[in-house]
Amino acid sequence: MSDVTFDVLVEVKHRPGIADPQGATIERSLPTLGFHGVSGVTVGKSIRFTVEATDEAAARGEVEEMCKRFLTNPVIEDAVITIS
Amino acid sequence: MTKVGVVLFPGSNCEQDAIESIRLLGGDAEVLWHGDATIGDADAVIVPGGFAHGDYLRPGAIARFSPVMGAVAAFAAAGGPVVGICNGFQVLTEAGLLPGALQKNRGLKFLCTTVSLRVDSTNSVLTSDAEAGSILRVPVNHFEGNYTCSPETLAELQGDDRIVLRYVENPNGSIDDIAGICSEGRNVVGLMPHPERACHPLLGSTDGQPLLRSLLTAAAKAQV
DSSP states (O other): OOOEEEEEEEEEEEOTTSOOHHHHHHHHHGGGGTOOSOOOOOOOEEEEEEEEESSHHHHHHHHHHHIIIIISOTTTEEEEEEEO | OOEEEEEEOTTBOOHHHHHHHHHHTTOEEEEEETTSSOOTTOSEEEEOSBOGGGGOSSTTTTGGGSHHHHHHHHHHHTTOOEEEETHHHHHHHHTTSSSSEEEOOTTSOOEEEEEEEEEOOOOSTTTTTSOTTOEEEEEEEESSOEEEOOHHHHHHHHHTTOEEEEESSOSSOOGGGEEEEEOTTSOEEEESSOGGGSSBGGGTBOTTHHHHHHHHHHHHHHHO
16 A cells, blocks of 8 residues: 655644733734734644655544654643644 | 763853853863763753754754753763753753743743742752752743643642742742752752852852752762
C-alpha cells in the first residue's frame, strides 16, 4: 500500500484559563476604530504542513503525537488538527 | 576549584553575567556551547537568560533539541546541580526537567524592574546558603514569567516544599506567587529573577550572592 499525502493544519490555542493578553488588547482596541460588539478575541498560531501516511487515521495519529511532544506545550496550549 | 558550565545557545544573552558573578564569588566558570553533546568537567550547570533559538515556537521549545541538553539531563538525573535562570527556567520546563510552564505575564507587560523575593525553602542547590524567610532584592526581566501548572502539580510542589522562592509582591500573575521551584531531587532549580545581576554593589544589590554561593557549595559537593 502506497502512502498518500495529506494537508495538515494545526491550530494552537491557549487552554481555557490561560492568559491571552494579545487577544485582550485587540478586543480593547477595536471599539476605538468604531468596531463595537466584538468579544471573545483570542490569538493563537497556525502551523501548516503536509505529511505522508497510509491513511487519514495514521496521519492524524502522527500529528497528534507531534503536537503532544513538540508543536504545543500541553500545560498551556491545546491543538485543533484539520487533515484534508 | 569548582567549575560551573554556562550553556550558550544562539540567542542566549546572560551567559557573561553568569560567568562574571561566579568568578566574583571565587568559582571558575566557562561557556558550554549548545552544539557540543557534553558538559565537560563542569561541577554545576547554569542555563542562562536570553532568547535561546530566538524563542521560536515557544520560549525554550527548540533549545531542548540542542545536543548539550542530553548531557545536561543526564547530569541532572545523576544528581548534578542545574540552575535555569529566566529563559533558562523556560528551557528546563520545556525539556521536562522541571514541571509546569511559563505563560505571558498578566497584563501584557514586559517586566524590567527589581523585585523582592522571599526565601521559602533552603532545601535546594540554589538556596542552601540563604537564610530561610529572608527577603532578597533581585532584578526581573521577562515577558513570559507567569508560572502555571496543574492543580495536582501545584499541590505536589507545595506539599514537598519545592517552591523555593516567592515574590513578596507578585509582578506577573504567577500561581501561588512562585518565583522559583526545584525538582524532586532538589538539584534542579528554575527561577525567573536574575541573581547574577545582583552580585556586586555597583549593580545596586548583592542579594544574589547567597543564591549563587549555594550553587558553588552544591558544585563543590558534587565534585567529591
